[in-house]
Amino acid sequence: MYKDTNKRSIVKGISWRIFATTTTVIIVYIFFGRLDLAIAAGVLETVAKVGLYWAHERAWVKIRWGRKKIEPFNLWFTGLPLSGKTTIADSVFKELKKLDIPLERLDSKDIRDLVPGVGFTREDRNRHMHRIGHLIKTLQNNSVSTVASFVSPYRESRKAIREMVKNNVVVYVKTDIETCKARDYKGVYEKAISGELKNFSGINDVYEEPQHAEVIINTDEKSVEEATVEIVKYIKKKYVR
Amino acid sequence: MYKDTNKRSIVKGISWRIFATTTTVIIVYIFFGRLDLAIAAGVLETVAKVGLYWAHERAWVKIRWGRKKIEPFNLWFTGLPLSGKTTIADSVFKELKKLDIPLERLDSKDIRDLVPGVGFTREDRNRHMHRIGHLIKTLQNNSVSTVASFVSPYRESRKAIREMVKNNVVVYVKTDIETCKARDYKGVYEKAISGELKNFSGINDVYEEPQHAEVIINTDEKSVEEATVEIVKYIKKKYVR
Numbered sequence: 001m002y003k004d005t006n007k008r009s010i011v012k013g014i015s016w017r018i019f020a021t022t023t024t025v026i027i028v029y030i031f032f033g034r035l036d037l038a039i040a041a042g043v044l045e046t047v048a049k050v051g052l053y054w055a056h057e058r059a060w061v062k063i064r065w066g067r068k069k070i071e072p073f074n075l076w077f078t079g080l081p082l083s084g085k086t087t088i089a090d091s092v093f094k095e096l097k098k099l100d101i102p103l104e105r106l107d108s109k110d111i112r113d114l115v116p117g118v119g120f121t122r123e124d125r126n127r128h129m130h131r132i133g134h135l136i137k138t139l140q141n142n143s144v145s146t147v148a149s150f151v152s153p154y155r156e157s158r159k160a161i162r163e164m165v166k167n168n169v170v171v172y173v174k175t176d177i178e179t180c181k182a183r184d185y186k187g188v189y190e191k192a193i194s195g196e197l198k199n200f201s202g203i204n205d206v207y208e209e210p211q212h213a214e215v216i217i218n219t220d221e222k223s224v225e226e227a228t229v230e231i232v233k234y235i236k237k238k239y240v241r
Numbered sequence: 242m243y244k245d246t247n248k249r250s251i252v253k254g255i256s257w258r259i260f261a262t263t264t265t266v267i268i269v270y271i272f273f274g275r276l277d278l279a280i281a282a283g284v285l286e287t288v289a290k291v292g293l294y295w296a297h298e299r300a301w302v303k304i305r306w307g308r309k310k311i312e313p314f315n316l317w318f319t320g321l322p323l324s325g326k327t328t329i330a331d332s333v334f335k336e337l338k339k340l341d342i343p344l345e346r347l348d349s350k351d352i353r354d355l356v357p358g359v360g361f362t363r364e365d366r367n368r369h370m371h372r373i374g375h376l377i378k379t380l381q382n383n384s385v386s387t388v389a390s391f392v393s394p395y396r397e398s399r400k401a402i403r404e405m406v407k408n409n410v411v412v413y414v415k416t417d418i419e420t421c422k423a424r425d426y427k428g429v430y431e432k433a434i435s436g437e438l439k440n441f442s443g444i445n446d447v448y449e450e451p452q453h454a455e456v457i458i459n460t461d462e463k464s465v466e467e468a469t470v471e472i473v474k475y476i477k478k479k480y481v482r
Contacts, residue, residue, distance in 0.1 A: 008307025016297050023289055024265060031282050032273055041268050048264055056257050064341055066249025100305055102383045114372050115356060131355050135376070142343045144383040 009057035013050045021046050070101060072140040073239045074165045075231070077149040078158060078210055079173030080202045081188060082180040084219050088173060089149040091228045096147065099240055104139055106132065106148040120199035122154065129157035133164035140166055145239075153201040155208045167239060171231060172213035176220065177202050245302050254294035262287050311342060313381040314480045315406045316472070318390040319399060319451055320414030321443045322429060323421040325460045329414060330390040332469045337388065340481055345380055347373065347389040361440035363395060370398035374405035381407055386480075394442040396449045408480060412472060413454035417461060418443050 028038035077085040162168045192200035201207040217227045269279040318326040433441035442448040458468045
C-alpha cells in the first residue's frame with residue numbers, strides 16, 4: 001500500500017496549473033479581448049492556486065471514499081516434479097512485479113523449509129495445502145496477489161485451494177514425464193525409481209491431471225518466455241485494469 | 242492497497258472547482274470591475290475544467306512517482322497464559338483497523354491449529370517463532386502491519402522475531418500468576434499443576450520476562466480500554482502519520 005507524499009501533491013499542483021491557467025487566460029481573453037490583462041489574471045491565479053490545489057490534495061488524501069480495494073488473484077502452478085513450474089513462475093512473478101501491484105511469490109521448497117517434517121503422503125500433502133491456502137487467504141485479505149508453485153498432485157487439494165482463495169488461476173505446466181526424468185539434475189527421479197523416495201508424484205504416487213486449468217502450458221511447444229507472455233496477458237486482461 | 246475510482250476523480254474535480262472558480266471570479270472582478278462578465282467567465286471555466294481536472298487525475302493515478310510505501314509495524318503481545326494478551330490484542334486490533342491501514346491479526350491458537358503437532362519444548366517453540374517471524378515478514382513486504390499475541394516465553398525467540406521483522410513493538414502483558422490461575426476458565430493451569438500438561442510457561446517451564454518491552458501493561462492497574470488507548474496512542478505517534 002502506498003500513500004501520496006507532499007512532494008507528489010505539489011508537483012501535481014504545478015502540472016495541473018500549467019494547463020488550467022492556459023485555459024483561464026484563453027477564457028478571459030475571449031471575454032475581454034485584452035491579452036495583457038488576461039495574462040496578468042493568469043499569473044495571479046497561478047500563484048494563488050498552486051497553494052490552494054496543494055491544500056485540496058492533502059485534504060483528499062485523508063478521505064477514504066471512492067477508493068477501491070485492489071482485487072487480488074492467485075496464480076497456482078501445478079505439474080510434475082521438474083516440469084518447469086518454478087522457472088516459469090519466477091519469470092511470471094518478475095513480469096507481474098513491474099505492474100506495481102502487491103505481489104508475493106510462494107514456492108513449495110521455501111514453505112517446506114519453514115515447516116520441516118511435513119511428509120508426502122496424501123494426508124500430509126492435503127494438510128500442507130490447507131496451510132498454504134490459509135497463507136494465501138491472509139495475503140489476499142490485504143490485497144496481496146500470489147504466484148504459487150506446488151506439485152499439488154491431488155485434485156482434492158487443488159479444489160480445496162480454489163475454494164479457500166479468490167480469483168484462482170490454475171496453470172498446468174504440462175511436461176512429458178520422460179522429459180522430467182531426463183532433466184533429473186537433483187537425482188530425485190532416480191531415487192524414486194529405485195524406491196529410495198516414496199510417494200513421488202508420477203513414479204510411485206499418482207499425479208492427477210487438472211481438468212479445469214485456466215491455462216495449460218505445454219513445455220514441449222513453448223519456451224519460458226512464451227509461457228510468461230501468455231500467462232501475464234491472461235492476468236492483465238482479467239485482474240489488472 | 243487501494244486505487245482511486247473514476248467517481249472519486251469526478252467528485253474531487255467538482256470539489257476543487259467550487260473554490261477554484263470562486264477564486265477566478267474574484268481575480269477577474271479585481272482586474273476588470275465587471276461582475277457579470279467575471280461570473281460568465283467563471284461559468285465557462287467550470288464547464289471546461291471539471292472535465293480537464295478529471296483527465297488530469299486519471300493520468301496521475303497511473304504515475305508511480307511520489308507515492309511512499311506505508312511502513313508496517315508489528316505489535317507483539319507477550320505474557321503468561323491467560324494474562325489477557327488475546328483480549329487486549331483483539332481490542333487494539335479493532336481500534337487500529339479504523340485507521341484504514343492494511344492490518345492482520347495473528348494469534349497463537351489460530352497458527353497452532355494450522356500447524357498441528359507443534360510441541361511446547363524450547364526447540365519446538367523456537368522453530369514455531371521462526372515460522373511466525375517469516376509470516377510477519379511476508380506480510381510486511383506487502384506493507385501489512387500485524388497484531389500478534391503469543392506467550393513467547395523465551396528471550397531468544399522474541400529476539401529472533403525482533404531481528405526478522407521491522408518496527409517491532411513488544412507489549413508485555415504483565416499479570417500476576419495468581420491472577421492468571423484464578424482466571425483458569427480453560428482448566429490449563431490446573432492440568433499444568435497436576436503435571437498433565439508439560440512445558441507450561443509459568444508452572445513447569447520458565448517465562449522469561451521481557452527486558453526491552455516498548456509498552457508494559459500491568460493488568461492489575463489498567464482496564465482493557467485503558468490499555469488499548471495507551472497502545473493505540475503509541476502506534477499512532479510512531480508509525481501512523
